[in-house]
Amino acid sequence: MQVWQVRASYDTKPYRRLMMQTWGAKVHPSPSTITESGRKILHDDPSSPGSLGIAISEAVEVAAKNADTKYxxxxxxxxxxxHQSVIGEECIKQMEAIGETPDVIIGCTGGGSNFAGLSFPFLREKLNKKINPIIRAVEPAACPSLTKGIYAYDYGDAAGLTPLMKMHTLGHNFVPDPIHAGGLRYHGMAPLISHIYELGLMEAIAIPQTECFQGAIQFARSEGLIAAPEPTHAIAETIREALKCRESGEAKVILTAMCGHGHFDLPAYDKYLHGNVVDLSLSYDQVKASLANIPKLKI
Structure with missing residues (x-):
C-alpha cells in the first residue's frame, strides 16, 4: 500500500507516518517526485509544505493510471x-437521554465532513422548527475558506483533476501555511455546507492556533483528554461561548465534538508549551492572489 501524506504533516507528525509504516504502508511526502502533479508543484516551489489539495491530486493521478486502484x-x-451524520444522530439520542437540547452547536471545519456530521441532523430538526440552535463553524485563521473565501465553482484538488464543485474556496492552488491542524488545511468547503452558509443557516468564525492550544490545555487539565489540533478550534470557541455566558448570567447548552485525540500530535503540544507556536493569518491580498486562477465559467 502506498500513502501520500501532506509534507507538513509528514515532517511534524512522525507518529502517524510510523503507524502506517508499521502496518506495511510505503509513505511518500506530498508533493512527491512520483507523480506528474507532485513534480510540477516541486518545480515551482521546491520547499512546498504541501496541502490536502495537492495530496488529493497525487492520489487521483495514481488511481487514474492504475486499473487495479480505486480512489x-x-x-x-x-x-x-x-455518512458522517451518524455523529449528530447519536448526539440527538444522547441529548434526549438527559432531557436537553443544544442552544449552540460548535464544530471545527476543514473540508467540512466532521462539522456536517455533527450539525446536519440538528439542522434537520431546526428546519422542522423543533429546535432553534445556533450552528457555528470554526476554521483556522490561516485557512479561512468560509470567512474569507468566495462562493464559486472550483476544483477539489490543486491540479484540477476532480470535477468542479460550487463551494466556498480560497482557490485550488492555495497552499496554506503549515499550521499544526493539518486536517483543516484545505482550500475549499463542502458544497452542502457552503450552500447552507449562503442561506444564513449557520455562522462561521476563524481562530488563530495559539488560542486553540491554550483552550486544549485547559480542556485536558479539566477533562483528562488531549485533543488533536483540529478539534481544539471548536474547543477554543466553546470556551469563548461559555465565558460569555458566565459574564451575562445566561444559561446555555453548548454542544461540540472532540473528533480526535492528540496522542500523535504531542510534538505540537511540546512546541506550544515551550512558546514556539506562532499565529498565522491570511490577508485579503493573499486571498485575492490565490483566487486569480479559479475557473471562469459562463453560466
Missing amino acids: CLGSVLNHVLL
Missing part, C-alpha cells in the same frame, strides 16, 4: 457528509 475521497463530497 475515494474521505471528506468534502456531499455523500461523505451524509
